[in-house]
Amino acid sequence: MKLTTFALGLAAATLLGSSAVQAADAQFIGSTVYRTGPYAPGGIPWADGFADYVNLLSERDGGINGVPLELEECDTAYNTDKGVECYERLKDKGSTGMPAVMPLSTGITYALLDRVKADKIPLLTAGYGRADAADGTVFPYIFNPPATYWGGADVAIQYIASEFGGTENLKGKKIALVYHDSAYGKEPINTLKALAEQHGYKLSLFPVPHPGLEQKSTWLKIGRQLRPDYVIMYGWGVMNATAIKEAAAVNYPRDKFIGIWWTGNEQDVIPAGKAAIGYKALQFNAIGADFPVHQDIIKYLYENGKGSAKSPDIVGQAAYNRGLQQAVIVTEAIRAAMNIYGNAPVTGEQVAHALDSFDLNAERLKALGLEGLMEPIKLSCSDHQGGGHAQVTQWDGKTWQSITDWITPNEEMLRAMYEESAAAYAKEQGITPRSCD
Amino acid sequence: MHVERSVLTTIGAMLVLMTALPWFVGQVSEDVFFEWPFFLEVAIGGLLSGVMYSLVALGFVLIFKASGVFNFAQGAMVLFAALSFVGLKDLGVPLWLCFILTAGIMTLVAMTIERLVLRPLVNQEPIILFMVTIGIAYVLDGLGQMIWGSEVRMLDIGLPQDPSFFFDGKILINQFDMFAALIAGALVAALVIFFQYTKTGRALRAVADDHQAAMSVGIPLQHIWVVVWTVAGLVALVAGIMWGGKLGVQFSLALIALKALPVLILGGFTSIPGAIIGGLIVGAGEKVSEVFLGPLVGGGIEDWFAYMLALVFLVFRPQGLFGEKIIERV
Structure with a gap:
């Protein structure tokens, strides 16, 4: 009896140990989304797009650079209090903590500004949040590609x-x-x-x-x-x-x-x-599911019952592609960090460092099956936005039709405005802007 | 229905103020455009919106009148009813059958609430019953979304949506709003007939007047509660269909309860005519204030103006226009 108990205990310890090793080897990705609450209709397809792209990397490529991925969602219901709670719950998960946070809410973004700086976790706001965070000298941990308000x-x-x-x-x-x-x-x-x-x-x-x-x-x-x-x-x-x-x-x-x-x-x-x-x-992204990445998502996920959305019809919707685009940015940032620090789970600080020289160029977008879905993004220590392109679409009763090419905003005027606003914020908060020379 | 003279004076004074103030502001301010046809258009649009607010406020009044409970879950009931209606419709069920089935679902909800929540809490303090309705609101919000999903759903009930022009195009009124007002009016008429001319309606009024006296003459309180929550559920269904037809059925429908609160304060928590008149005053008042006074302060005053109006009312008439004056002796 004692021998059986010992053997069972040993087996359990071995199993626990192996899962702990596996968890330690996986790259944790936290996703703060809202699938409930008054804004759920817009939040659900975004969350599906984000989850599907991360899961595609897991199913098709075995993760990033051979490092498996562990995705965990936390529902904020678009509520700032819950958003902060989600951040605190996710930030230390995985062997290296959360490599980046995407709050999906301007309110939560503002609430996390000081926390991410203290925790050295980059905060990514794709198309929302503080526009003046484009000035990386004042906001070293905030990145807002591909566009600002x-x-x-x-x-x-x-x-x-x-x-x-x-x-x-x-x-x-x-x-x-x-x-x-x-x-x-x-x-x-x-x-x-x-x-x-x-x-x-x-x-x-x-x-x-x-x-x-x-x-x-x-x-x-x-x-x-x-x-x-x-x-x-x-x-x-x-x-x-x-x-x-x-x-x-x-x-x-x-x-x-x-x-x-x-x-x-x-x-x-x-x-x-x-x-x-x-x-x-x-x-700031194209609409539709005609891109190679969507074909892979259907093939590897939805045909195997692993898709995040209730129906494959959601794949390619505007908010879905926006979530997917955010997932592309964060996973490519993690990949860039791994290319610098080695193929193992990376920390938020390492990802922030990689984002300071992030270059998601046309060639890379093509390789990822994203050509035409989004414009290239090139960031630097001082420019945390990188591009800002957008196009105009028109609803025809069934789908969004693109009616213009990508339009580039007047970066000269905007850059001056970002810097002026960021400088005022730095003065108010007593921040000494970092040098990017 | 006996109406106090002071109530008529108050309503008259408000009408004069709501007309004279925009006219005066239009004369002295360049930022405000005032013309009588446009003023009428805004006021009529506001009155039609007010009818939609009344529709939601009615559900609150019914339950408060019969049980003294302020039902915080009324907004959630609107959402739950609308979600069930549109969910059944999306399954291919014909509209008339969707209505009957959803009415059945709301009856079931009423019975469940009475059996599991209200019955064990008979004779508890009103504040406890109020807290319980907060719990019911969360359960209904979650349950509705769990069963039918959180996606926004379109609800086309076949009402015309185009604008209609009157007086050579000087006044524009939305057809959907007109039809919605007619439907709301029909619902109110049906409720009045139910309360005045049916045995159950009389029993409901008896319970509303005095719980213990009603029980002493053999009116079953628990049965009455099921009936009143069912009627409130049906009102929520009609409100959900009308608001869902306007905005699409989505979680935000639960928030329309916020629009009903100033209506209740103004009209009184225990009066059906109060909910109607209160809705009309709030609807017209907020639209007129936003359009003609809003430009002076940067706009966006519509929502808080309704509450401010309600607060002023609380000071002078705490029971609202038609509410019962409660005198508690110690």
């Missing part, structure tokens, strides 16, 4: 100008900004004001209080009173579909209505039905 505002104005035949024709035009009355929604205001001074258009601001279920008065003012030449929207969640429906209710033309990428999900236009036809949105 300020860049998005500039791209929107460039596109509107092209609609009117050039920036010189913007003079005297009326442009309205409908925005979520939050830190996120207010991000483009300064850029749009600076551009208004430059080009001579008149900017009118229309804040929409959270959650934006009721916007009748906003749209009565816009559609029946102001009648602007173009409307730009920085909305989120239920606010987007409501805005599109109310625009239709006051007969405001949808093809003169353009939103930032977070208003360009299928989940934003489908509930609005026919009212959404003609509505436009910026995207």
